[in-house]
Amino acid sequence: MNTTTSLDPRIKRLNLDSENELSPTNSHLVTWEVFHQEKKGKQPIHAGIVHASSPELALVYAKEQYARRGKTTNLWVVKSSDVYSFSPEDEDVFATTPEKTFRDPASYKVRDKIEAYQKRKTA
Amino acid sequence: MNNATKDLLFKMADDALIIGHRNSEWTGIGPMLEEDLAFSSMAQDKIGHAQALYKILHEQFGEAEPDALGFKRSEKDFKSCQLVELPIGEYDFSLVRHFLFDHAELLRYEMLATSSFQPLALLAKKVKGEIKYHTMHADTFLIQLGTGNEEANARLQSSLNYAWHFALGIFEESEFENELISNGVFAGEKVLRKKWLEKITPIIEAANLKVPATDESKIALGGRKGFHTEHLQPLLEEMTEVTASDIEAEW
Numbered sequence: 045m046n047t048t049t050s051l052d053p054r055i056k057r058l059n060l061d062s063e064n065e066l067s068p069t070n071s072h073l074v075t076w077e078v079f080h081q082e083k084k085g086k087q088p089i090h091a092g093i094v095h096a097s098s099p100e101l102a103l104v105y106a107k108e109q110y111a112r113r114g115k116t117t118n119l120w121v122v123k124s125s126d127v128y129s130f131s132p133e134d135e136d137v138f139a140t141t142p143e144k145t146f147r148d149p150a151s152y153k154v155r156d157k158i159e160a161y162q163k164r165k166t167a
Numbered sequence: 168m169n170n171a172t173k174d175l176l177f178k179m180a181d182d183a184l185i186i187g188h189r190n191s192e193w194t195g196i197g198p199m200l201e202e203d204l205a206f207s208s209m210a211q212d213k214i215g216h217a218q219a220l221y222k223i224l225h226e227q228f229g230e231a232e233p234d235a236l237g238f239k240r241s242e243k244d245f246k247s248c249q250l251v252e253l254p255i256g257e258y259d260f261s262l263v264r265h266f267l268f269d270h271a272e273l274l275r276y277e278m279l280a281t282s283s284f285q286p287l288a289l290l291a292k293k294v295k296g297e298i299k300y301h302t303m304h305a306d307t308f309l310i311q312l313g314t315g316n317e318e319a320n321a322r323l324q325s326s327l328n329y330a331w332h333f334a335l336g337i338f339e340e341s342e343f344e345n346e347l348i349s350n351g352v353f354a355g356e357k358v359l360r361k362k363w364l365e366k367i368t369p370i371i372e373a374a375n376l377k378v379p380a381t382d383e384s385k386i387a388l389g390g391r392k393g394f395h396t397e398h399l400q401p402l403l404e405e406m407t408e409v410t411a412s413d414i415e416a417e418w
Contacts (some may be wrong), residue, residue: 072315073199094201100307105201107207107300 077121077127080110085149088120099123171343172260172284172352174246178391179275180246184237185399186268187213188406192255202308209265209301216294223286235406238407242400248390250333252399259322260330264310267327267334267367268306273298273354274362283351306370313374318381324376331379335360336387 073095079088091110096102102121111119130137190210197203208314223235230236250268255261276298279291312319346351364378371378389395410416 095199096201098307098311101311104300104304104307105205107203109201112208 074102075124076106076121077100077124078106078110079122080116081118081120082115084117085138086117088118091126121153168346168350168352169228171341171346171350172287173224173230174341174343175353176228176287178225178246179228179250180224180236181245182216182251182268182337183213183220183271183301184217185245185247185402186251187211187217188402189251189253190253190261190265190403193258193261197412198258199389205304206261207239209304211269212297212301214264214295216297217221217292219290225289231314233272238410239365242395242403243393245395245399245403246391247395247399248333248339249387249396250330252335252390252396252402253330254398255347256326257322259312260326262264262305263323263326264334265301266309266370268337269298269301269305270370271334271337271363272324272360274366275359278354278359278362281351287352309370309376310374313376319376323374327371327376328379332382332385333387335381336390338363339386339388339391341391 074097076094076096076099078091078094080091081088091106094102094105094109096105100123103119106121107116107117185325187210190206190213192206193203195203196271197206203265217237218233221236223229224230224236225232231239250264253260253264276291276294280295282288282291309323313323314320338356340356344355344357368378387396404411
């Protein structure tokens with residue numbers, strides 16, 4: 045498992061091993077992943093990142109960056125370093141999933157039954 | 168009564184327009200991208216508030232169109248307090264001013280939510296959340312920096328000391344105070360000033376800063392009566408530079 049230091053290419057380019065090794069002038073800035081929730085009950089969707097020195101400030105900035113238009117109910121921020129992901133070389137664990145169409149509800153043959161039901165109803 | 172309400176509307180609108188323009192001077196040169204964007208958006212909100220207030224003056228009292236009120240009056244007609252016209256200075260000053268001004272603004276609108284003057288009561292309800300965000304931003308950043316390193320704390324304290332007596336000028340009373348109070352339009356500057364001090368004191372302390380001592384004789388008065396510092400006139404010229412280049416142009 046890898047921890048993501050930052051999803052921001054500007055930070056990634058610096059090739060830093062961890063947040064603690066950020067240059068002294070930037071050491072107060074942490075990258076936060078922002079999740080945007082449009083309506084109550086809907087799942088928050090990843091919207092992007094902000095840089096901020098505290099979760100409170102991250103929320104304040106997230107509001108202007110990702111909730112400046114349209115409807116918003118809430119925002120979440122999560123420290124990028126708290127996001128765990130697969131290593132890129134483990135992408136092969138997903139390789140055959142697209143073939144498993146039997147897991148896809150679209151592959152079930154229910155069309156006939158639906159049509160039969162609709163016929164009965166209109167009859 | 169009309170003159171009293173108009174005076175209140177003009178000072179609120181002028182405050183919002185001037186601080187909006189001042190804060191927008193940070194657009195593109197803010198201390199970091201996120202802050203630049205947030206500060207610019209809030210500046211834009213302020214200009215929106217000014218527009219809404221000028222619109223009330225236009226629609227309810229037959230004053231000129233909002234654009235004309237904002238951009239075609241002379242300096243002495245501006246009722247804004249002197250705090251808002253001061254140059255942006257370093258970011259610590261702009262942040263402190265934003266903090267001091269926006270808390271007064273939020274409390275003023277809270278008081279106006281129950282105003283007997285309906286258009287203002289409606290506007291107060293509409294902008295409530297917007298200004299709450301402005302103070303949320305100000306408080307969070309102020310506490311963050313104030314409790315940060317020594318330099319940040321010292322800079323904020325010196326800006327706070329400098330801004331203090333200008334900020335108290337927000338509450339300069341007009342000749343209409345009693346009229347506004349007795350007619351239920353607005354509970355008055357004295358009440359607002361008291362609420363403001365109670366509200367900001369714990370936040371200033373949470374930011375590891377000291378509330379400056381108040382010397383009544385040093386409060387920057389005059390703005391509400393059209394007496395301004397040397398900084399307003401050049402700002403008005405800059406704001407109207409483009410329109411002044413062709414006064415008859417349609418936009």
